[in-house]
Amino acid sequence: MVTIADVTKIFDRLYPPALAESWDAVGLVCGDPAAEVQRVYFSVDVVAATVDEALSWGADLLVAHHPLLLRGVTAIPASTPKGNTLHRLIRAGAGLFVAHTNADSADPGVSDALAARLDLRDLRPLHPHPGRENTGIGRIGELPTAMTLAELAETAAHALPPTSGGIRFTGDPDRIVRTVAVSGGAGDSYLGDATRAGVDAFLTADLRHHPASEHSEAGGPALLDVAHWASEQPWLAQAAAALDAALDPATVEVFVSDLVTDPWTRAVVPAWTS
Template identity: 80%
Template sequence: MVTIGKVVRVFDELYPPDLAESWDAVGLVCGDPSTDVQKVYFCVDVVAATVDEALDWGADLIVAHHPLLLRGVTAIPTTTPKGRTLHRLIRAGVGLFVAHTNADSALPGVSDALAARLDLQDLRPLSPRPKQPFHGIGRIGTLPTPLRLARLAELAAKALPATPGGIRYTGDPDRLVRTVAVSGGAGDSYLGDATRAGVDAFLTADLRHHPASEHTEAGGPALLDVAHWATEQPWLVQAATALTTGLRNATVETFVSDLVTDPWTNAVVPVRQL
């Protein structure tokens, strides 16, 4: 029989806690390590909709990418969304485990799954960790065949989970792209890394106006801005597969959620008047 503790040990090998950023909160959030586990549910965000789905499915453990409790708290009353969520999980006897920036930096990790969707080859970290050069945030890779920027954007839109906001990009649509950097989640703090790496394009999420504008004015790589959730959801399949492999002779049932938990639920594309 598999226990929560055994699942945690597998994930700690796959995504070592010491790879997490100092500000992060990863690991077991709630649950008894000795509790038996038959069903493990994977999601990006621990929100009401994903908890509903997990409980309806009969999950014993939720594995999430984003921490439920990233900042310190002194109370978790049910009058708050996070308090309600945590109380629901505890009452249902469902554990919660988080792998966040440790999964971002691990090999393979979040950005490897993202790079695989674009079929990038010869991967290396975008921002390598000191003294651990094979680990780090983001990945740089080469496309099997060079593509025009507009075609790359179309490919990304088809390859990644769909969200109402779609994909935005900046740069000459006819620019030829051979090398691409990707980073799951918010990535504008790695614009400098992408420029120094000399890649042709950088795909990430949550690009802010001023950093993106200044980057473009300086002639940096073309930018593709994707919904945050869409850049990280591909990792869930990778993590679920890695768990079943890591358990070796033991087995659990896994469920990978494709519920879109991006906060932007609608978009309007303006129609230009002729």
């Protein structure tokens, strides 16, 4: 019999809690460590739609990337969205486990899965974790064949899960790109790392107007901005496969959700010429 405690132990080895940022909230959120696990459901977000899907499938444990309770709370009434979510999980006897910034920094982790979608080679951390070899936020890698920035954007658009916002990029479309940095999730804190690394392009999510503008004005690497959810969803399959490999013989069924939980559901793009 596999228990929640067994699965937690595996994930703590794959994504050590010590790699998490000090402000983060990772690990087991709810669930009896001694409870049996037969079905594990993976999603980026813990929202009504993913909980519906998980419980309909009969999940015993949900593994999510984004914390349900990131900030301290003093009450979790079912009348609030997060409180209702937590109450539903508890009533169903389903546990919830979160691997967030520890999964971002792990080797392999979130950005390795993102880099694999672009077929990047010879990976190294963009922002290394001190004292831990090959760990850290983001990855830098080499494309198997040089391409233009426009071609890279097109490649990324087809390689990543589709969202309404698509992919935005800045820079000369004909710029030749060989070395690419990627960072799953919000990545404008690492613009300086990408510049110092001398990469040709940096693909990440949630780039803000002023940091992106100032970076471009300073002549930094070309930027590609993708949906936050799309940059992290590829990690789910990696984590599910790692759990499968750790359980020998395989005694737990896994389900990787492809529900789009990006909050932006529609976009209107008028015709324009550059």
